[in-house]
Amino acid sequence: MCVSEAGKMKLISVFKLLLLLQSTIASVTVVNEITTQKPTFGHLETRNHPEPFANVTGSLDDRGVCQCSVYLPDNTFPVQRMERLENLAQELSVKFDSELSKVSQYTKEIEVYEKRILNLTQKIEYLEKTSVSYTELDFQIIKVEISEMERLVTELKTTLTGSNVIVEQLYVEIKNLSVMVNQLESLDKNNILAVRREMVALQKKLKECEENRKQNVTDHFLPGNCGHGKILNISQPYVIQLNWRGFDYKYGAWGRYANPLTPEKELYWVAPLNTDGRYLEYYRLYDSYDDLLLYKHRGQYRIAYGVGSGTTVYNNYMYFNEHSSGNMGKLDLTTNTVVMKKPLPNAAYNNRFSYAGVTWQDMDFAVDESGLWVIYSTEASTGNIVISKLNETSLDVLDTWETKQYKPSVSNAFIVCGVLYATRPVNTRKEEIFYTYDTNTGKEDRISVIIDKVLETVQSLDYSPIDRKLYMYNNGYLIRYDLTFQALSAE
Numbered sequence: 001m002c003v004s005e006a007g008k009m010k011l012i013s014v015f016k017l018l019l020l021l022q023s024t025i026a027s028v029t030v031v032n033e034i035t036t037q038k039p040t041f042g043h044l045e046t047r048n049h050p051e052p053f054a055n056v057t058g059s060l061d062d063r064g065v066c067q068c069s070v071y072l073p074d075n076t077f078p079v080q081r082m083e084r085l086e087n088l089a090q091e092l093s094v095k096f097d098s099e100l101s102k103v104s105q106y107t108k109e110i111e112v113y114e115k116r117i118l119n120l121t122q123k124i125e126y127l128e129k130t131s132v133s134y135t136e137l138d139f140q141i142i143k144v145e146i147s148e149m150e151r152l153v154t155e156l157k158t159t160l161t162g163s164n165v166i167v168e169q170l171y172v173e174i175k176n177l178s179v180m181v182n183q184l185e186s187l188d189k190n191n192i193l194a195v196r197r198e199m200v201a202l203q204k205k206l207k208e209c210e211e212n213r214k215q216n217v218t219d220h221f222l223p224g225n226c227g228h229g230k231i232l233n234i235s236q237p238y239v240i241q242l243n244w245r246g247f248d249y250k251y252g253a254w255g256r257y258a259n260p261l262t263p264e265k266e267l268y269w270v271a272p273l274n275t276d277g278r279y280l281e282y283y284r285l286y287d288s289y290d291d292l293l294l295y296k297h298r299g300q301y302r303i304a305y306g307v308g309s310g311t312t313v314y315n316n317y318m319y320f321n322e323h324s325s326g327n328m329g330k331l332d333l334t335t336n337t338v339v340m341k342k343p344l345p346n347a348a349y350n351n352r353f354s355y356a357g358v359t360w361q362d363m364d365f366a367v368d369e370s371g372l373w374v375i376y377s378t379e380a381s382t383g384n385i386v387i388s389k390l391n392e393t394s395l396d397v398l399d400t401w402e403t404k405q406y407k408p409s410v411s412n413a414f415i416v417c418g419v420l421y422a423t424r425p426v427n428t429r430k431e432e433i434f435y436t437y438d439t440n441t442g443k444e445d446r447i448s449v450i451i452d453k454v455l456e457t458v459q460s461l462d463y464s465p466i467d468r469k470l471y472m473y474n475n476g477y478l479i480r481y482d483l484t485f486q487a488l489s490a491e
């Protein structure tokens, strides 16, 4: 699945060559068998078959010498045929010698090809071992990532006044990488692996630089603090990676979470749905951002089953819509056991009112600074979005708001500081946050904040109040955005 077409063709033609060589050797061996019979012509004939030629009568002459007369039969000894055979044998013998020298030459060549095949096989095995498939798209995504890194470094250069050797060096390295990717695109696609590794290293360096800078920038809006207005703008997409199950797993969700027992850890969860776009069966947990980048998961777990991409994680518990029911499920991530199931009152389910372009997401769980929410619809709301605040311990509904926004006409939604944000597609590359509902005031509003996306369909959006970032599952790719907010006075 991961072997490039060019690689396959190479392999096939080497195999063909081998077969050809083998058949050549086989025919040479036949020649050999024929020519080794050469000495039997001429020399052994008379000794083995004397009868037809010999009619001997012997007598002694006067000097006591024995005289014999031999009567040859009518048909004379086939001298000419014998000569022809002898000539033929000689010709064959010469041919055989030349073929024999060719065989040893071919044998050497075969050894070389065998080595090459072994090399190719190893390469292919290596490619297959890395569970991710590399497609045309990777180049596009790498280019987006590189341009994003370029932008960040340029930004860093301007914010870090004066000369900074590390940043200058990073800038050169990223420029080099960009050139490399362009060259690679016209050459061997398999080398994309090497580029990936280099990019992970660079991304790590960049992150360190950024964090260094952040310490110097006074942040007015610390995470967890709601002393700000609505979303003002959203960053370029940071493409983190393809989900661990691969390109075919287009539906799913991911995000960052915290375990109250280990608050210092930067934890991530990734939950691609099965390829049917319906069942949530497997998820993985990562103990750090670096682990996530390197696909080094802490554990892979199975649930039987959640439904839809509306899953979220809050304080070490995963919340999901139990399949074929209006139940909410609560799963302890430490033990991977479902600790609670409870119906969400009046909620429509079984793909009744999902999002536009995304099936089975009747219940969309969300987390904000104040805790756990669920976004859904009821028959009574005729498909309009209903928002409920949940008690995350008991899964009881604490409060409910009905909006005037029809759920199947929005592509996804998330909640920040009690404000619901809903999105819709503008085109295949842009999504727009166009609608807000503020549960603090009960007011709805229209806004326009454009989100650049990598692929067409947004399967889920999850806000993390821990880092104030937005986590998008975009046709199988894990994308992350930084959000900027209006100052409170600007409202």
Ligand SMILES: *[C@@H]1O[C@H](CO)[C@@H](O)[C@H](O)[C@H]1NC(C)=O
Residues within 6 Å of the ligand: 055, 071
């Ligand atoms: C040998 O030659 C004699 C005399 O010509 C003849 O009679 C006899 O049949 C021959 N024998 C054979 C075995 O041909």
Ligand SMILES: *[C@@H]1O[C@H](CO)[C@@H](O)[C@H](O)[C@H]1NC(C)=O
Residues within 6 Å of the ligand: 112, 115, 116, 119
């Ligand atoms: C096989 O691969 C090794 C290392 O990757 C390389 O040194 C060697 O030259 C290759 N052999 C052939 C026959 O291509």
Ligand SMILES: *[C@@H]1O[C@H](CO)[C@@H](O)[C@H](O)[C@H]1NC(C)=O
Residues within 6 Å of the ligand: 169, 172, 173, 176
């Ligand atoms: C960038 O590429 C140039 C030429 O390809 C090379 O000389 C230089 O060492 C590279 N710089 C870095 C930092 O990789």
Ligand SMILES: *[C@@H]1O[C@H](CO)[C@@H](O)[C@H](O)[C@H]1NC(C)=O
Residues within 6 Å of the ligand: 160, 212, 213, 216
């Ligand atoms: C941050 O500020 C400190 C003190 O003002 C300074 O020493 C340090 O170099 C700055 N860090 C960066 C990355 O500019």
Ligand SMILES: *[C@@H]1O[C@H](CO)[C@@H](O)[C@H](O)[C@H]1NC(C)=O
Residues within 6 Å of the ligand: 233, 234, 235, 236
């Ligand atoms: C919003 O963010 C984008 C991408 O970072 C940037 O190009 C644009 O200028 C920003 N717009 C505003 C109004 O800040």
Ligand SMILES: *[C@@H]1O[C@H](CO)[C@@H](O)[C@H](O)[C@H]1NC(C)=O
Residues within 6 Å of the ligand: 391, 392, 393, 394, 398
């Ligand atoms: C949530 O439920 C738990 C367990 O029933 C209860 O102890 C707690 O007071 C509830 N919290 C709120 C905010 O209602």
